[in-house]
Amino acid sequence: MSKPHWRPAHPSDLPAISAIAARIHPDLPERPEVFAEKMRLYPDGCRVLVAGDEIAGYGLAHPWKQHQIPPLDRFLERLPQDAGCLYVHDIAVLPDRRGGIARAYIAGIAELARASGIAALALVSVYATRPLWEHLGFRPVTADAALRAKLASYGEGATYMRHDLTAA
Numbered sequence: 001m002s003k004p005h006w007r008p009a010h011p012s013d014l015p016a017i018s019a020i021a022a023r024i025h026p027d028l029p030e031r032p033e034v035f036a037e038k039m040r041l042y043p044d045g046c047r048v049l050v051a052g053d054e055i056a057g058y059g060l061a062h063p064w065k066q067h068q069i070p071p072l073d074r075f076l077e078r079l080p081q082d083a084g085c086l087y088v089h090d091i092a093v094l095p096d097r098r099g100g101i102a103r104a105y106i107a108g109i110a111e112l113a114r115a116s117g118i119a120a121l122a123l124v125s126v127y128a129t130r131p132l133w134e135h136l137g138f139r140p141v142t143a144d145a146a147l148r149a150k151l152a153s154y155g156e157g158a159t160y161m162r163h164d165l166t167a168a
């Protein structure tokens with residue numbers, strides 16, 4: 001079987017994305033329309049992992065302001081004009097396809113950010129993935145009260161992290 005690879009997500013991938021999300025994030029549910037909106041607003045950041053003839057993962061990212069996080073399962077409505085980061089909303093991969101997949105997605109998104117004049121990536125780490133993101137260049141950001149309140153909806157241990165693309 002050919003090596004799994006990332007490609008741009010198409011609207012027809014939505015059922016596969018929703019099915020993977022429901023399986024990997026049962027406690028953080030989001031409606032398919034909310035995924036669809038991200039794909040419409042910022043298709044460049046939305047990718048699926050193709051493994052053989054199945055979709056085995058997805059990654060969704062969009063420009064956003066730094067130190068801010070959109071609430072889960074809500075529409076973004078519009079992207080900020082003065083985005084400070086590409087915000088990785090989520091990356092989820094089926095367990096038997098993992099290994100090198102997050103690294104490849106982040107490399108692609110970092111390239112996209114640089115090409116767009118955006119100097120940082122950001123995300124919310126959940127499920128004790130903080131060491132993995134640190135390994136890929138993200139650093140935890142001390143959250144103020146407003147950010148802490150928003151992080152609470154992501155479950156215990158959720159951490160806002162930033163990857164400075166201007167650092168060597």
Ligand SMILES: CC(C)(COP(=O)(O)OP(=O)(O)OC[C@H]1O[C@@H](n2cnc3c(N)ncnc32)[C@H](O)[C@@H]1OP(=O)(O)O)[C@@H](O)C(=O)NCCC(=O)NCCS
Nearest residue numbers: 091092093098099100101102103124125126127131132135
């Ligand atoms: C998170 C997820 C996408 C990672 O996918 P993956 O293909 O296993 O990730 P990668 O292998 O590319 O990992 C990136 C690097 O982190 C390393 N890493 C993994 N776990 C680590 C840990 N606990 N501590 C330090 N480094 C770690 C990997 O070895 C790899 O390093 P390398 O490229 O130098 O070998 C996948 O595990 C997943 O779908 N998890 C469930 C959903 C989830 O938690 N999403 C993230 C929400 S924030």
